[in-house]
Amino acid sequence: MSLMRNVYREGESLARQIESTRVPDGMLAVWHLGQESVAVKGGGVIGYFDPYLTDSVAEADPDGPWKRAFPSPLPPERITHADYVWISHNHGDHLDPATLAGIYRASPRVVFVCPAPLAGILKEIGIPEDRIVTVKGGETIRLGELSVDVIPCKHEEFDRDADGNYPYVGYVVRWNGVVFYHAGDTILYPGLAETLRTHRIDIACLPINGADLKRREAGIVGNMGFREAADLAAAIEADLAIPFHYDLFPFNADNPSYFVDYVVREYPYQKFKLMRVGERLLYASEKA
């Protein structure tokens, strides 16, 4: 293995691993695909959260700072196995029309879950209405055997539309006996920890890139930082905290070692996992 490799497993090798991994009851398999892109498998069900698997954002703005720091670990057209794709909000590194169109064409049974204000974007790229489930924020929905609680996000505002729909959301998914939380993009806000705590979350994937004046002046919307993410994981008593959203765009990143250092010092009992791009985690719930 080359010391220069910056993606652990990729392409066909990664796709086959996702397809062949057997995930017994009480367990989930999680693959980190960079930024907030995550693949999850539980039982026979495979889902993707915020898949950004192209270089679309840089291609649309070649003079901008959007070039990926590492190649996409998986071409969207190789995702022939997706049951669900969850979208947290409409930024190109979370909702990428090229990635979604590729997955739709390749995965015959895939269903897309997105905030209601974004459904039109999915329809424009050719995804039919019967493959789109829209969410408002704050509700619980059922997807086959999965139960999904939709958590409103503040990125860095709530920005509800005229019908009261939240355009930024996170998802708590009860899946194969494990409670999995993908936070989407959000800052902390009063009541968030209290709500999340009631879900008895096993795995919490949390952004850590933070916010500052320089990035705000450049139009970059902020997230919780590494301390806030760690404090949130501890406050909600998540069994395992996984930091994300720190690796794709160097101008909007942070060093995940700061998260590790802070958790180790402040919360000696808090489990965490720092994942490399293309790495698989096999997680067994302590409650199972």
Ligand SMILES: O=c1ccn([C@@H]2O[C@@H]3COP(=O)(O)O[C@H]3[C@H]2O)c(=O)[nH]1
């Ligand atoms: O198509 C795009 C891609 C990105 N952005 C900005 O870059 C940020 C990247 O991190 P984020 O996803 O938390 O927030 C994003 C936005 O602030 C954008 O405005 N449009």
